[in-house]
Amino acid sequence: MNDQIRLRARGVTKRYPGVVALDGVDLDVRSGEVHALVGENGAGKSTLVRILGGVHPPDRGQLTLDGADYTPATPQDALRAGIRVVHQELSALPNLTVAENLFLDGLPNRAGVVSYRELNRAAREMLDLVGLDVLPTTKMERLSLAQTQLVEIARALSSEAKVVVFDEPTATLTVPEKRRLLQLIADLRARGVAVIYISHHLEEIFEICDRATVLRNGETIGTRGIADLTTADLVRMMVGQALVDDHPFPDDVDPGAVVLEVDQLEVADTGSAVSFVVREGEVVGMAGLVGAGRTETVRAIFGADQSRGGTVSVRGRRVHLRSPKDAVRGGISLATEDRKQQGLVLQMGCDVNISLANIDAVSRRGFLRRRAERQRTADVAKQMRVKVGSIGTPVGTLSGGNQQKVVLGRWLFRDSDVLIVDEPTRGIDVGARHEIYGLLANLARRKKAIVMVSSDLGELIGMCHRILVFSRGQIVADIPREQFDQELILTHAYSGYLGTEGGEAALVAAGSSETSNRKRNRQSS
Structure with missing residues (x-):
């Protein structure tokens, strides 16, 4: 890591109707640095990432990239500037193949005709890089959530970048896949790439990151070197208490x-x-x-x-x-791994999402009793500590933690x-x-x-x-x-x-890494 500031944000503010998502946020990310961006759900991390990735413009504030003004109007502007984002909400196109998803930004072609042989060969190299053993010709809709996540990561690494943002990249990955990803991030650091790393798994923050910036309620709480922090320190900065x-x-x-x-x-x-x-x-x-x-x-x-x-x-x-x-x-009830795609009806209220599996409990003679539904589901939401102003609020507007509580509340209501x-x-x-x-x-x-x-x-x-x-x-x-x-x-x-092939070597690597992780965690606690 050197002292050159690659990406800088000053006074970045973003408002939505009734909500101040970001309020004067500052961030400096250096070349060859892995910089953690941490905070609770709703702290403003994803909003800042969307601004950096050109999805939304800030209402106020300044962004610079390598010392020059950076004002992306679209995600394509961000890509051209050298900023790649692995979003928490996966954006793969399910009806296309893995290879086609990997190279959507530039399919290899000759005289305007896509060269599928070259495409699949290049895709195979990228899949090997992240350790995903699927055929490049596989349709994305056939992959699991974790496999889809690995494709998203491979896509972000498929071109040269100045800044790579990882938003919860290991949420569905197991130990070996995490180990491989963290090694890839270390390789990016060695090449001078600036990495912004967002994760709720604090052990990863302490293992891979150099510094951390903490957001709370849309404001910058502070930036500290990882070597100067313990897990308890970081949690206290994030939530305001231990x-x-x-x-x-x-x-x-x-x-x-x-x-x-x-x-x-x-x-x-x-x-x-x-x-x-x-x-x-x-x-x-x-x-x-x-x-x-x-x-x-x-x-x-x-x-x-x-x-x-x-x-x-x-x-x-x-x-x-x-x-x-x-x-x-x-x-039997199941809270699925993909709550947004398979577990919730995002445009409908919390009350409807909670009662979906037990409509009979709030119906009489085949007719839904809306008042009873609102009252009983509000009681469940209170038990689950769902933070929501009105029980009829669309569940898609809630944070990830509150959405998960609604899913669990549905099955509590079903008993x-x-x-x-x-x-x-x-x-x-x-x-x-x-x-x-x-x-x-x-x-x-x-x-x-x-x-x-x-x-x-x-x-x-x-x-x-x-x-x-x-x-x-x-x-x-x-x-x-x-x-x-x-x-x-x-x-x-x-x-x-x-x-x-590679099985024994991977076992030894994963085992030794976990041993070192436990030692590191003990030292930081």
Whole structure:
């Protein structure tokens, strides 16, 4: 890192109707620096990123790039200036191939005709760079959320850039993919590229970043060197107070009778059969690499994807899964990993989104009782601590943390016996994440059976009674809490890949990196 200021923001202000999103924000990012931009949801980070990326203009303030005025009117202006943004909200075109999405800004052509051989060859190189093993000719709609995220990252790296902005790039990635991405960022730093890094995973901030600028309520709280900060310092700057317990594990709950029993369920997308049980008050985690079969399994349990055999039972009664409606009627609920695309109706109110799975509870003789719906869903929103002025406010206007609370509130309103949460804290700030953990712990105390799919091993270790480890579609380990260890979990996660090209090397690299991370975290706490 040198002292040359590559990108500078001074007094940047942005107002929306009734809201001051940014209020005189200052930011300096140096060449060859990885600069963290941190703050809670709603602090103004994404608004600043949209301004830097040419999506919205500021109302007031000045931007400079390499000392010259920088005033992008469109995202294309930002690209031409050398600023690339990996947005938190993915922007891939689902009907195009992976290769076409990677090179949308400039498809290789000869005499105006696209050269697909050259396109797919170049795409293969970019996919190898981020470690994504899919064919360049695969349609984007067939990829998982994590795979789509890797394509977005590869796209940002496909051209020369002066500044690269990463907005929650690891939200759906598992340890190996995170390790590879952080190494790519280190390579960008070595090349003199300025990197702005946004993440709610504070351990990543301490591992990869040089300095951090903290925003709160649209204002700049301060910029500090990472070497001069501890995790507690950073949290205090973000939320204005210290958090007492990051993972409120329900240690006062002794799991009771079996609630969910999955017996030899053959998941169509993986070709493997899985069996496990979850008891009353038990939080069971699912760990594994991207593509290991965790999401495919819970979607099959919920009836969202077809299964080829096996049974799913709730409290001893078999649930015949032809659709998610059957699962809901059978007492199973799923908070999907992609809340905006699959979990919420963004243009509709919080009341409608909460009541969607239990309309009968607020209806009489087939007619919806709107007053009853508003009253009862407002009670749920209060229990879930959803920050909203009116229960009828469109859910798309809420922060990510509040949107996730609405999703969980829907299933609280339904009062399902089994709650499956897939990446429950994706893209959520440290304060909201703490609240989500507390809500899940309280549901466990109410004897609900909870299945938690997460790419964050620290989250699973902090919240679960047991962890099921997936590898190549199969459950290869069922680890009790007293044996939790990140290296042990990773070893099992890689077990299905050992003997494959790069498998052993990746296992050693990931294991050693996690060991060094724990040492670094202990030193900073």
